[in-house]
Amino acid sequence: MAYDADTSIDLTQYRSLIDLIESSAKRYGDKTAYVCLGKATSFNEIERDSRYFAAYLQHHTELQVGDRIAIQLPNITQFVIAAYGAIRAGLVLVNTNPLYTERELIHQFNDSGAKALVVLSDLLPTLNNVVASTQLKTVITTHALDLIAPQPQSQCEFTTITFTKVLAEGSCLAFTPVSAKLEDLAALQYTGGTTGLSKGAMLSHRNLIANAMQIKSRLSDRLVQGEEIFVAPLPVYHIYAFMVNLVLYFERGGCSVLIPNPRDIASLIKTLSEHPFTGFAGLNTLFVGLCHQPEFKSLNFSHLKVTISGGTALTQAAANVWQATTGCTISEGYGLSETSPVVSLNAPGLEQLGTIGKPVIETQVKILDLNDQEVPPGETGELAVKGPQVMSGYWNKPQETAMVMTQDGYFKTGDIAIATEDGFHKIVDRKKDMIIVSGFNVYPNEVEEVLSAHKEILECAVIGVEHEHSGEAVKAVIVLSSLSQDLEQTKADILRYCREQLTAYKVPKIIEFMESLPKSTVGKILRRELRN
Template sequence: MNTVSVSSSGSSGAQAGAKIWLASYPESIPAEIPSLDHASITELFEECCKRYAGRNAFSSMGKSITYGDLDTLTRNVTAWLQSTGLEKGDRVAVMMPNVLQNPIATYAILRAGLIVVNVNPLYTPRELEYQLRDSGAKAIFVLENFAHTVEQVLARTDVRHVVVTSMGEMLGLKGLIVNYVVRKVKKLVPAWSIPGHTSFRRALEQGRRLTLKPASIQGSDIAFLQYTGGTTGIAKGAMLTHANLLTNQVQMQLWLNSAYITKKRPEVLNFVCALPLYHIFALTVNSLMGLSIGAHNVLIANPRDIPAFIKELGKYRFDIFPGLNTLFNAMMNNPDFAKLDLSHVSTLAGGMAVQRPVAERWQKMTGTWITEGYGLSETSPVASANRFDTPEFTGTIGLPMPSTDFDIRDEAGNSLPLGQVGEICIRGPQVMAGYWNQPEETARVMTPDGFFRSGDMGFMDERGFTKIVDRKKDMILVSGFNVYPNEIEEVAAMHPGILEAAVVGVPDEHSGEAVKIFIVKKDPTLTEEDVKAHCATNLTNYKRPRFIEFRTELPKTNVGKILRKELRG
């Protein structure tokens, strides 16, 4: 078994040098993670499939596959991929929601020594073409619901092998009904034609008759091109190596121990997988960490259908629930949510700030706190998190992970004292190898001493907890004062008549910029005067919204992040 060293290098930077956060660690969590036991995700995958062969690995729409099944199914798809002539390092796109075919395809691609390119199934043809061309993908796995998008761009890409699957393909006889409803009743499959494509079932059957040739994979090999969300400009592919992702799942495994300091840990953990597996948070926390501990992931294909989602949650006893602030908020506004027993669930939040009113309401309804963490695609993703055993909502992103350094720096790259707001910079073995084919962009975000410049503004307190105040680009400058949208949105969320809120800066001839707030009402009688009075009570004058606009909904990514850039117009 190969061993990869993952100890962090150096200790420059004010906060990084002192590592003051270690004093706030639980006793059971080490400052540094041990050397990795596996050279690649494939090595980990194959070992875990044997160790947990009889356990359920993934469930979807009532159908479960065991780790033994997962091993066999991925082996067949891997052999098929190898038969197409694809070579180590070639890129293969996966364009599917949370269905059983997703993890099967993903782990098969990795087993073949290829690189996974995760694609949002809701991409427009323009967005898909950019990502396929930029990554140079030579094959793609796609759900038939989105095959029409692939068809429109195929000729302008390097893709030569297309595997198409259906919602019901892995569900047995029930799948026939599911496909009929999806195609004929709900009409969710636009007409498409891709001559020469292969069905997922055919790839499985052909691969079953072929010999698998084990690929030689090292920790430094790229496992995923994880494209950044597109909310910061042109999407870039973060090169995440096998060692990056193995490191982060080990860090999360260690951190999970803090959830069971005061309560008994179940023999088998059940995970809610509502975040899409093409999103880095679900990929690492659900799929990879779940794999490493033999957990059972219940895949939710469409978490936006809140009634169906809550009905599914009622069928299982859940232990770990990763999600977003918007998802938790939407669930609590459904009357059936109160019927669920989530009192023993450890709830993780990432991807966006957790608002205190949402966290407090969740705690009141479930008896557990939302544990907020922080990370980016570039950090595989988890860089910091609060302790699971914290008896309160901290309003921070917690403490840096083991083997991870944080430093708060100014524009010139100088370390700032505790309590001062600057850019959060991160160094650790989970930080990406760089951006795919973009050395200039890589150089722009990586410092000479190995820190990744996150673009997020925050400060660290004397206990080592970091508080984000906002993205640099979202900061509003009102008469020389910095205004951070997150703060105003959190204040708005405190009002019982407000369901959701988003804040942007708009040009103003007097103050340079003014604050504008977009609101989705919970109480239909809510007025502008009500909002202004609430903000006047809770915010100093220059932070108060000058403009208020009511909307029936706010624009969001498929993951659930509010898109402020679309509100700016």
């Protein structure tokens, strides 16, 4: 097998994501596109329901082409319908983590200027204060089981409409087709920032289509048109699963099996037992966790030919136990929200463990020193990327965009890498302060900002420490404003406060109290000394 099936990608086959969605639905018709909670939905049904959704937005909301719509859902078929419907109506997607707190939601919705939200009804209590503090005018709610049988929705203090009612009303309305160009904005994919505030990476129709074609070439003969069944346990609001399941596999006529709650291992294994799955994506913790389950070991893996790992470094132990259990190797890749996301990927069967593979086609990579000059072969430096999948910039942040782009158009990833003689790359370090918890980026400044607002805290620093289950855990080192009589009670109070302000994976797992923090001569806290 060649490392890539193509020497270049053809961006003339689709005029936009709208064209890709509609063409693929027509091409594959009655074949199953998605399975969720036991219900199969065909390509034709996805096309129909997303058209109804788009028609409702066109007739019953104030949304105009180019406006932003946030989707805050787990892996359920409603996510797909809403995303495709919004794209077909000419809107810009704002993929939103269902676990976000009020503070995080208000920032993301205000920064993006989102005017509409599609949200899981279970999350409505969190939104009571959010909606009043944002530009949201339309809130569409859905229960996970609504497409199987409509369910009662949670009560809230603002006006909402149910997803099922949107589809019912949309079915009676005329849909006006929207024309989009490859250069048009398709999604704002929010990523953490070293300033502590998340930034919206502006991804165009071209970015997303190009990356799908790049991955398709790399997977080559492991991606047979109309025949694949790919299990999706990773959240589709994350760019990694969004690209694989909502763009690539849909375009290829594959079936994506959506897993709403991958933490329910028993339910996940039961779902796997019901499908002759050919592809799977995960992280270290999921690979290892599954392989320790007797029920998983007894599954039929004879169809499995692609396993992809991304989001965090793949360990030797995880790769070994997965291959021993399933007979399938793991292809580790590398990417970022800013690159739609895939920059490089090991080709199945040709993997070099410990590397992120080779750059996908039409992707140029440099390794730069601190002055943005390319380092000699064999030396480490910051990985920089140029290609059709690279974002146009950060939403409404020209200065931050300028900071990450070189004069010749390369995006500086902030990750330290080294190239091997045969063209593979290894990530040897990350952005010096970023913490990765189960594949999710945690930026210390954001956590420190929250901690610093606590009345008992004088100053603090946040670092990452090794953790056997999540790869890394968040540790907070704190100097109290006054001597506490009961440190355990103070610690409990701080943790309770953090849980109110931060998504669970950002909450410190470890709190240590110190009398003072190490600082530089200009008073900057030295996190590296705390790590050491």
